[in-house]
Amino acid sequence: MRIGELSRRTGVPVPTIKYYLREGLVPHGERTSPNQARYDEAHVHRVRLVRALTEVGGLSIAAARDVLALMHEPGRGRLGSIGKVHFAVQAARQPHTDEPSESSVARTNDLIEQRGWHVRPTNPARAALAGVLDYFTRLGQPDVLGLLDDYADAAEKLAVAEIDTLGGRDVDHMAEHVVMMTVLGGALLNALRGLAQESAASAKMT
Amino acid sequence: MRIGELSRRTGVPVPTIKYYLREGLVPHGERTSPNQARYDEAHVHRVRLVRALTEVGGLSIAAARDVLALMHEPGRGRLGSIGKVHFAVQAARQPHTDEPSESSVARTNDLIEQRGWHVRPTNPARAALAGVLDYFTRLGQPDVLGLLDDYADAAEKLAVAEIDTLGGRDVDHMAEHVVMMTVLGGALLNALRGLAQESAASAKMT
Numbered sequence: 001m002r003i004g005e006l007s008r009r010t011g012v013p014v015p016t017i018k019y020y021l022r023e024g025l026v027p028h029g030e031r032t033s034p035n036q037a038r039y040d041e042a043h044v045h046r047v048r049l050v051r052a053l054t055e056v057g058g059l060s061i062a063a064a065r066d067v068l069a070l071m072h073e074p075g076r077g078r079l080g081s082i083g084k085v086h087f088a089v090q091a092a093r094q095p096h097t098d099e100p101s102e103s104s105v106a107r108t109n110d111l112i113e114q115r116g117w118h119v120r121p122t123n124p125a126r127a128a129l130a131g132v133l134d135y136f137t138r139l140g141q142p143d144v145l146g147l148l149d150d151y152a153d154a155a156e157k158l159a160v161a162e163i164d165t166l167g168g169r170d171v172d173h174m175a176e177h178v179v180m181m182t183v184l185g186g187a188l189l190n191a192l193r194g195l196a197q198e199s200a201a202s203a204k205m206t
Numbered sequence: 207m208r209i210g211e212l213s214r215r216t217g218v219p220v221p222t223i224k225y226y227l228r229e230g231l232v233p234h235g236e237r238t239s240p241n242q243a244r245y246d247e248a249h250v251h252r253v254r255l256v257r258a259l260t261e262v263g264g265l266s267i268a269a270a271r272d273v274l275a276l277m278h279e280p281g282r283g284r285l286g287s288i289g290k291v292h293f294a295v296q297a298a299r300q301p302h303t304d305e306p307s308e309s310s311v312a313r314t315n316d317l318i319e320q321r322g323w324h325v326r327p328t329n330p331a332r333a334a335l336a337g338v339l340d341y342f343t344r345l346g347q348p349d350v351l352g353l354l355d356d357y358a359d360a361a362e363k364l365a366v367a368e369i370d371t372l373g374g375r376d377v378d379h380m381a382e383h384v385v386m387m388t389v390l391g392g393a394l395l396n397a398l399r400g401l402a403q404e405s406a407a408s409a410k411m412t
Contacts, residue, residue: 011304045345052341056301058264083404090400095262095393098217117405125400132393135258139251141386150367151395152402154360159402161356163410180347182403186396187301187338188350189357193392194296194331196358196365198289199323204369 003029006039010047017047025050025065049176053089057183063092071175085175089182091124097131104130104137115152158189209235212245216253223253231256231271255382259295263389269298277381291381295388297330303337310336310343321358364395 007014020026026046029037046068053064070085100108108130112119119126136145162181166174213220226232232252235243252274259270276291306314314336318325325332342351368387372380 048341048344052345055303056338056341058301083407086400086403086407094397094400095264097261112401115402115405117401118408119401119404123401123404125397125404129394129397129401132262132390132397135254135262135390136386136394138254139258139386139390141383141390147364147367147371147391148394150364151391152398154364155395155398155402156406158353158356158360159399159406161353162350162403163406165350165353166407166410177347177350180342180345181350182400184338184341184345184347185350185353185357186399188335188342188354189361189395189399190392191300191331191335191338192358192361193365193395194292194300194388195318195323195325195329195335196321196361197292197368197388198325198329198331199321200362200365200369201289201292201372202324204372 001039002036003039006043006047009044010051012047012051020047020050023061023065025061025068052180052183056187057089057093059089059092059183067092067179071179082174082178086178086182087122087124089179090128093183093186094124094128095131097128097134100127100130101134101137104133107133111148111152115156117156158185207245208242209245212249212253215250216257218253218257226253226256229267229271231267231274258386258389262393263295263299265295265298265389273298273385277385288380288384292384292388293328293330295385296334299389299392300330300334301337303334303340306333306336307340307343310339313339317354317358321362323362364391 001009003014003017007017010017017026021028026043029039029043031037049068050064053059053067054061057064059067067085067089070081070088073081105126108126111129112126133145136142162185165181166177207215209220209223212218213223216223218226223232227234232249235245235249237243255274256270259265259273260267263270265273273291273295276287276294279287311332314332317335318332339351342348368391371387372383
């Protein structure tokens with residue numbers, strides 16, 4: 001298909017697709033004339049993937065390119081590289097917080113230990129968690145910290161179910177699945193929280 | 207305190223604080239001379255709040271200003287306006303998705319009905335949920351859609367616990383609490399998912 005059809009199929013404007021091509025987020029099509037190229041289903045899929053990363057996941061163009069490169073690098077078939085992709089997409093999505101305080105780092109370590117979670121020291125979510133805990137403390141929202149166990153319970157339960165869906169999958173598609181689970185799963189949970197919170201509030205108030 | 211002290215207390219550089227002042231995100235201090243002003247604890251708190259909204263919540267400066275204006279508008283003491291703040295902060299955080307498909311909107315409505323959730327038609331999370339469902343479908347990730355009930359269970363359980371923490375609070379602080387619960391609670395959950403996913407994956411692989 002030509003670029004116009006690629007645009008119709010994905011709902012992404014032609015100039016945006018050209019930008020993705022220039023930035024190396026989407027591979028070039030097969031050139032059929034000096035200023036025309038042919039695209040296929042793999043391009044449709046890739047454009048949608050870029051869209052999910054940038055629009056839903058909020059990744060910058062540079063971060064999306066890095067994550068896509070890791071997802072498609074040779075040797076990604078090995079399980080170790082799935083973990084690398086998981087860390088990369090997480091790191092790209094975590095908020096920019098200052099260096100976390102010692103007490104929040106300690107609290108994070110305690111929580112991981114109490115839960116019996118196996119988490120490498122390099123997991124970017126460690127610093128993210130400690131950084132967010134600092135915000136709660138500084139803003140005087142101790143009640144929400146009382147919910148830490150509820151959040152951890154929810155995260156643990158979901159993680160087990162999420163990782164179970166990896167089972168039936170060939171290792172080639174795992175990297176993409178992990179990225180989508182992180183990005184789209186997070187957005188899904190966010191939206192559902194927004195609905196459930198309104199409902200819980202309305203039940204409480206009436 | 208002077209602006210330098212405000213900067214030290216909050217860890218936010220002076221030029222950034224000046225930018226917040228110019229953009230109306232932080233109220234001006236009490237002027238003590240033509241080019242000096244005095245700031246107090248309320249300013250410290252406000253700068254941290256702006257930081258939480260923009261750095262952790264990923265809100266744009268304009269969106270943060272709108273949310274802060276709603277949080278502090280006269281009459282916010284009434285419960286109806288708490289709901290307004292909740293919708294505003296959610297709308298600012300939801301991903302930019304295209305108009306959702308009819309089938310995803312129907313799926314969203316079904317889920318809300320099956321759950322017995324009371325959700326107004328104007329809740330911005332409705333369109334967000336439908337939009338994310340479309341991404342899953344288009345990217346061929348049906349397994350994750352099988353987890354929809356798990357995500358909804360988690361969201362519901364958390365929402366009930368979250369709304370419970372509102373109980374003891376005077377109505378004046380509710381708006382801020384709701385915003386922080388949405389923004390920081392979401393970041394907390396994200397980080398915890400990142401930790402729990404690694405742990406669940408490592409348990410599965412060994």
